[in-house]
Amino acid sequence: xxxxxxxxxxxxxxxxxxxxxxxxxxxxxxxxxxxxxxxxxxxxxxxxxxxxxxxxxxxxxxxxxxxxxxxxxxxxxxxxxxxxxxxxxxxxxxxxxxxxxxxxxxxxxxxxxxxxxxxxxxxxxxxxxxxxxxxxxxxxxxxxxxxxxxxxxxxxxxxxxxxxxxxxxxxxxxxxxxxxxxxxxxxxxxxxxxx
Amino acid sequence: xxxxxxxxxxxxxxxxxxxxxxxxxxxxxxxxxxxxxxxxxxxxxxxxxxxxxxxxxxxxxxxxxxxxxxxxxxxxxxxxxxxxxxxxxxxxxxxxxxxxxxxxxxxxxxxxxxxxxxxxxxxxxxxxxxxxxxxxxxxxxxxxxxxxxxxxxxxxxxxxxxxxxxxxxxxxxxxxxxxxxxxxxxxxxxxxxxx
DNA sequence: GTCTATAAGATGATAGAC
DNA sequence: GTCTATCATCTTATAGAC
Numbered sequence: 001x002x003x004x005x006x007x008x009x010x011x012x013x014x015x016x017x018x019x020x021x022x023x024x025x026x027x028x029x030x031x032x033x034x035x036x037x038x039x040x041x042x043x044x045x046x047x048x049x050x051x052x053x054x055x056x057x058x059x060x061x062x063x064x065x066x067x068x069x070x071x072x073x074x075x076x077x078x079x080x081x082x083x084x085x086x087x088x089x090x091x092x093x094x095x096x097x098x099x100x101x102x103x104x105x106x107x108x109x110x111x112x113x114x115x116x117x118x119x120x121x122x123x124x125x126x127x128x129x130x131x132x133x134x135x136x137x138x139x140x141x142x143x144x145x146x147x148x149x150x151x152x153x154x155x156x157x158x159x160x161x162x163x164x165x166x167x168x169x170x171x172x173x174x175x176x177x178x179x180x181x182x183x184x185x186x187x188x189x190x191x192x193x194x195x
Numbered sequence: 196x197x198x199x200x201x202x203x204x205x206x207x208x209x210x211x212x213x214x215x216x217x218x219x220x221x222x223x224x225x226x227x228x229x230x231x232x233x234x235x236x237x238x239x240x241x242x243x244x245x246x247x248x249x250x251x252x253x254x255x256x257x258x259x260x261x262x263x264x265x266x267x268x269x270x271x272x273x274x275x276x277x278x279x280x281x282x283x284x285x286x287x288x289x290x291x292x293x294x295x296x297x298x299x300x301x302x303x304x305x306x307x308x309x310x311x312x313x314x315x316x317x318x319x320x321x322x323x324x325x326x327x328x329x330x331x332x333x334x335x336x337x338x339x340x341x342x343x344x345x346x347x348x349x350x351x352x353x354x355x356x357x358x359x360x361x362x363x364x365x366x367x368x369x370x371x372x373x374x375x376x377x378x379x380x381x382x383x384x385x386x387x388x389x390x
Numbered sequence: 391g392t393c394t395a396t397a398a399g400a401t402g403a404t405a406g407a408c
Numbered sequence: 409g410t411c412t413a414t415c416a417t418c419t420t421a422t423a424g425a426c
Contacts, residue, residue, distance in 0.1 A: 028224070157360060
């Protein structure tokens, strides 16, 4: 059966999300109007409400998708069994995953304050699951006598903080390649745990 | 001579800046209206324009003041002459200064995208002066054979990234005191440069 | 210096035609 | 599924009285 003319729900839906992602990252959630998103997609503002109940849910959906993608991709990432190998896998995974979606990473950190408490807690829970994975690697390494560190939770924050910061300065056409950056940060992470 | 009744320029001015700082940090620059700021200060919206030509300059002024305060405070901070002592001074200064003004720190990083190119470059230049100070400490330490690291600029970014991240999780009533956090991070910074 | 009033336009969201 | 038209409200900024 032929499709109704002008019906593109399976095409327009993803385009709305991508446009919102791009514009929210560039100007901030509050600064972007539904009309701007509609213009970017090539439809009228009213048509957006076929894809989201309101502006807030558009943001929530972007952030939730990003955090779920992060967790799913990390679980699928090849991981050795020894703590040092797992720490290297985590380091390289984090740098690689984040470098491929700078906009979603930026939004997921930046726009937390625009979430209602319920949505905030949902995103925060996903984020802690990821952080918890690193804490466990560090604790295992300490137990095996391979790592030396004072506080696994604070060290995990420090590692994630320094790895995530890369997105603020890395440029594709800069002095260093992605491989250079990965190697430098893996060396620094090893030093941080005295491995 | 008696003051004109209702004239409070020396009191209201700072109150406008403080209200804007608080509200911009909480909700984001774009999400805050001049009416909200006026309500917080206790005046009508029109009165704000005695203290700022427009909303944009209110943001620029907050960010510029913060960066200049940062540089001035760092210059006044007691600094040893040896690289290791200077690195410790930088670490403790950064944690201490940032912990005292979380809102200004947040805004100065978060709202860069809302600046016109001219204002952005001005703020970015102040920021690099600060980063440059750390790079020089690291380079001096390498030259003296005290530090071992591959890339002084990337290491400086990593250190600043991990130190600045503290503001996102530290709570006054949490498990760790400020002194605990300073000690933990100073240990980690030393490890990062193999000192 | 602060007020009230207002200009000129943008905003999120909905209703109903096609 | 998309459009046009519209509502009610909010926005930044200014003018002029006090």
